[in-house]
Amino acid sequence: MIVRVSTALYRAALLCYPMAFRTRFGRELLSGFEDELRGRVATSTSAALGLTLLRCGGAVGQGLAARAQTEFRSRVLAGWSQELRVVARNLMRSPGHSLVSLAILSTAVGTSTLLFAIVYATLLAPSPYPDAERLVVGWGSNVSNGQLRDVVSGANYVDMSDGSTSFVALGAIKGDGAVLEEEGRPVVVPALRVTPEFFEALDVPATLGRTIDTTETFSGSEPVIVLSHQLWIERFESSPDVVGTRIRVDLEFATVIGVMGAEFGTLFPVQAYLPLYRDVIAAQDRTSYNYWMIGRLAETATIERASGELDATMDVIAETDPRLRNWSVLLEPLDTIGKVPVRAPMLALSAAVGLLALVATFNLAGLELVRGTTRTPEWAVRRALGGGRGHLVRLMVSETALLAGVGCLLSFPVATGGLRLLRHHAPATIPVPGSAAQVTSFHASFGWATLLWMALTALAIIGLSRVPALVQARGARLDTSTRTTATARMGRVRDSFVLLQLAFASALLMGAALAGSTMKNILDIDVGLAPENVLTMYAGNVSGDAATRARYFTDILGAVQQVPGVRSVGVNDYVPLQSEDDFAGLLLHDRPPPPPGSGLREEWRRVSSDYFATAGVAVLDGRGFEPADYTGGRPVAVINRAFASKHYPGADPVGETLTIWNGGIGDATIVGVVADVRRRGILVAAPPVLYAPFHLGSRGNMAVFVATEGPPEALLDSVREAIWSVDSSQPIDRVLTLTQVVDAAVGLHRFTLAVLLALAGIAVPLASLGAFGVTAFALRARRRELGIRLALGATHQRLAARVLRDAVALGVAGITGGLGLAALAGSLARSLLVGVTPYAIVPAAAVSCIVLASVIIATLIPVRGLRRVEAAESLRVE
Amino acid sequence: MHFAYMQNAQIEKFLPLKPRVSLMLLTLRDSPAHGYRLMHAIEERSGGTARMDPGLVYRTLVRLGTQGLIKECPPPGDSTDRRRRYYRLTEVGRRVVDAEVERQQLLLGQLQAAPEVGRQ
Structure with a gap:
């Protein structure tokens, strides 16, 4: 009894195997099972039941696996490999179209992948520190x-x-x-x-x-x-x-x-x-x-x-x-x-890269529609021959997958090349707002998440760009009676794609224009220095008392001054613009006393007598330091304009006295007022600063400024040797020209501008290419209509004007949308704009002119072909 | 020489063999066998640690046959069981299993020569 039931069960389970397998091995499996079963029945019923369950389960599992494998081989693999061959042949048939599509795709995917690698590593990746x-x-x-x-x-x-x-x-x-x-x-x-x-x-x-x-x-x-x-x-x-x-x-x-x-x-x-x-x-x-x-x-x-x-x-x-x-x-x-300072630039760049991806998507969609229209007869024939919608969709999906795969491969060099450029040009650190602290500006990691992002972006761009063509293919019929309406509808869709491309490209260009205005405004800021032909470096790590340290720097000043080609040399505690802090406790004489218990504390710097002349800091009132101020006697001090306005408003501070608590300096007389020098980055107004002669409590490590006759880099080695001639055991580091110091202070803005310009530089020609393709195609599709118009008495000039008017209308609509988008984005990222609003007229006008000019040029090229349209000929063609 | 190289390359592409496939081919090297025999032989040779469902045995046999490592053969002279299909190694199959044995022996030699973990 149990043998019969178990055998029946096993026989049923064997049905899970594919027919071919069953025919070949079914009897053998069954007889083997029966032999095994008889052996177990002789032992115990439960052993027989256990075997039955085990073998039936195995047969179901193995059978289904074998079935899945057979199905996969026969249908999916064979079917898709055939599709891929067809697709590859199709793509090779129009190599120009395929290459342009791949170039657009790899640029968009490459830039978006690079940005993701940075955003992921900088903002999203888990912290390296536990909890x-x-x-x-x-x-x-x-x-x-x-x-x-x-x-x-x-x-x-x-x-x-x-x-x-x-x-x-x-x-x-x-x-x-x-x-x-x-x-x-x-x-x-x-x-x-x-x-x-x-x-x-x-x-x-x-x-x-x-x-x-x-x-x-x-x-x-x-x-x-x-x-x-x-x-x-x-x-x-x-x-x-x-x-x-x-x-x-x-x-x-x-x-x-x-x-x-x-x-x-x-x-x-x-x-x-x-x-x-x-x-x-x-x-x-x-x-x-x-x-x-x-x-x-x-x-x-x-x-x-x-x-x-x-x-x-x-x-x-x-x-x-x-x-x-x-x-x-x-x-x-x-x-x-670590994240707050980089968030705004990352947001701006993400938006820019997103816009480029959108321009690319609509550009490819437009190209695909143009190509799709020429392929409509092919779809119609395929459908008439019995190709179901599934077959057509599979063809489209194969094409998408193939293009996306190749696009991903090509986007690698774009992403890695971009990363190399970024590493070279982006500022390494960014200041934490309101602080002298700096954090690493960005990291990048090309891990699995990045690869996944790359694949998804490529699939999304290609996939989205295929949707309109797919919709178009749905209506493909051999019957031509509906073609005119379909063409007209597709024409409107194509126009809207051009409009969107122009809008996104205009927004990107406006972003670049705003960044450009910001850059110009920043470069116009007077940092208070004359940075041309000045070399800066930090020297010394002198231990010992203040006198020893002062002697070392006095000797350096003498040695460097002897180097041929050196105009003047000075020292300061720090190089400006690099966010260094150093405060002195002060008491101003003949001023209202500060509230009890809150001592006055201001920035102070110790400098040599030639520092102001060397770094180009203008003396506005009184005098700067003189050699006599460094030889003893009553200490003197120089203040900057911000100090004067804050503590001596409307009065002449020269001749006033104060007490400097630091370094036991004591009472000092103010002998002059100098221009403000930006200290904490270029955008933060200079704080009040008091300057004192460097020998009063000199630091062991100071910044040396060397003004040169010619290019400062040429004198670097001689200057270094001169410093080491005083004491070769003392280090020299952070060598920069003062121009590089100023450049580094505008690094983040320069970098954002460069990236936006590069992206806009890709997007605007891309959008123009879209406009060109669509106009050229539309003119070809309208050949019959234009022929009829010519036959009815229209002139070529009037037709050209009409086409141009349509293109300009499209351009104006796109630009308006783009500027609106840029204004919205700009107001969200106001912290990146300096002295310019997102609604600025001049950059908006410039952007409008550039985009409109590119649309007109892109339209004029195909419009020139209108001259060749002859009324009778175009009617005959149809 | 060139021919020998091609032959070696042809053998190498099958290596390393999965443990259960190795046990199947080793059994077939001794004598032709049918699916159920192979199923029991795998269990015996592995000391009960490796087991295969009969369905998987037969699917593996189909694959090995397609790869040219085994071939169906008439039952041995003493067998009266006509319900079963018997398999034997092909020449390529024999060389593959020999190469696998050699590979495993080499590996074992190297493992035995290596210092034990934790030994100073």
Whole structure:
């Protein structure tokens, strides 16, 4: 009984196999099963039942798999390979059309892929730090003095980190340079000085060795260094044995204790990490602001609670030190700090790339419609011969897939070439608004997500561009009685495609025009410098007392002045426009006293006597510094115009006196007023600045400015040798011409302009090509109508004027739409515009002229062919 | 020489063999067999760790036949079972299974020569 039932069941399960397989093996499988079953029945009924279930299940699974395989082979593979052959033949038949389509597609897909690679890596990719939502950055904030994202002092940091329970770890960091040695010469690499809590907060272990621990952060402890991944690769050739070696850092030997991973440096573009000595920073003056804080919130803590806790500590400090009364702490999620500054440019570029993709889509759709109309008879014949709609759709899909595949391959060089250009021209870092901090401007990654995006974009562009042609193919009949209406309808669709292309291209061009106006306005800004023929570099890492440091820079000034071709030479604490902060505590004499407890704090710079002349800073009132000011006697000071307007409005500040608390300088007399020099980027107005002679509390590292007779680059080697002739162990770094410094300050805007111009440069000719193709085609399709008009007495000129009028109307409609779109986008990205509104008349007029001219030219070429239309001939042709 | 190279290339393209296919071909190297015999032989040779559904055995046999590694043959002289189809190795099949055995032996030799993980 059980054998009979089980056999019947197995026989039924075998039905799942394809017929051919059953015919060949059915009996054998069945008899094998019966043999097996009899063996099991002899053992037990349950064993027989188990075997039945197992074999029936196997037969169903295997049968269905075999069936699917056979179906796939016979239908899909064979069918599609045939379709693909037909499609490839079709595409080869009109090589010009196919090549143009592929060029348009690969440009659109390449640019969109590149942008996605950047947007994904910069804005969307998961943070390299675990539980990044709990990471915060802490700024010192003095809103009443306009300092929103400033630094905190070491002593205040120590108190805050000791008195807080909201953080798992709260570290302090300071951007700095580390002096390494290369071929016997000192070189400076960007570095971060950090407390161990910095690594603890970010919670990323070293990939080799370890990070800094608490025993290494007290003065006198063994010097150590942690290398970035990049430095490890470039300087140490990825040697795994680097950990434990001793290298020269800042003129002494330090032990390499670890190497960080490549991802770790995403937000901090530095090459090395050095310890901050906790006892040293704790002993610093409470107004010696130097550090940012990076913290990891405890699981139960919130930003608000942590802020409240830190502010409470600051309040306690302010009770004993009234100078800190207006200072609080601003905590922000670390994740947003890296993303906020790049969001607006990314948005603008995404919109531009999106517009280009749309122009490309409608362009291809227009081309396809033109080609589709010529292919209508082919569709009709295929349908008449029994080709179902499915067959036609499959042909279309094959064509789409083939074009998209080839388009993807061709877009690789576009994307990678674009990335190379970006790496070369885009600014490496972008300032965080309202702060001296800089973050990496963009990263790019070509991973699976990017490849998927590339494939989807290609399919979307090609797929969308085929929809109108598909709709057209639906109506394909051998019967020609409906062709005229269909052609007229398609004509309107084609016109609307041209209109959309012109609109998107105009919007893109308007974006470029607005970026151009912005650039012009920025270049017109007076930065307060005469940057031509001036070389700048940072020199020195001099330790020792102020007198030793001052002597070093005095000797440098003398040595460089002797170099033939040097006009003048000066030093300043920093190069302007690079967001450096340095404040002095001041007391102005004969002025209303500041509110009790809130000391006056302004930017200050220490400079040499020839600095103003060398950098081209104009002396507006009184005098600049003279050599006598550097030889002792009562200190003098020079202020900038912003300082004068803020503190001496309507009065002559020359001759006024003040006290400079920093460096024990004491009382000084103001001897002159100089022009404002932009400090924090080119768009931020210069703050009040006080200049003092550099020998009063000179820094160990200063910026040297060298004005030259000819091109400054030519003198670089001689200037460097002159500086090293004073002390060859001192480093020289960040060598730039002052022109490059100004250029770098406008880097982001220049870069946005260049990209928009490039995209508009592609989109406008593309849209014109669309207009040309459609006009040429429409004229050919209207040959009969034009012939009749000629026969009825119309002249060629009138016909040409009519065609041109239609094209101009289309152009005007497209431009109007495009300008509206640009105005909308511009008002969303106002932060990128300087001195120009999205509704500006001049750029709009220029864009209108360019687009309209290109439409007219694109129309005139085919219209010239109208002259050859003869009434009788065109009627005969029909 | 050229011919030998072509032959080797022809063999190489089948390698490495999947474990169950190796066991099937090894069984067939000893003597011709039918599908059910092969199914049991795989289980025996692998010590019970590899099992195949009879349907999969037959589908694999079809594929190996298409690839030219095995061929249907008359039942051996002593067999009286006319319900079953028997298969034997072709010359190419024999060389493929020999090459696979050689490859596995070489790999095993290298693995045995390698220092053990964790050994100082």
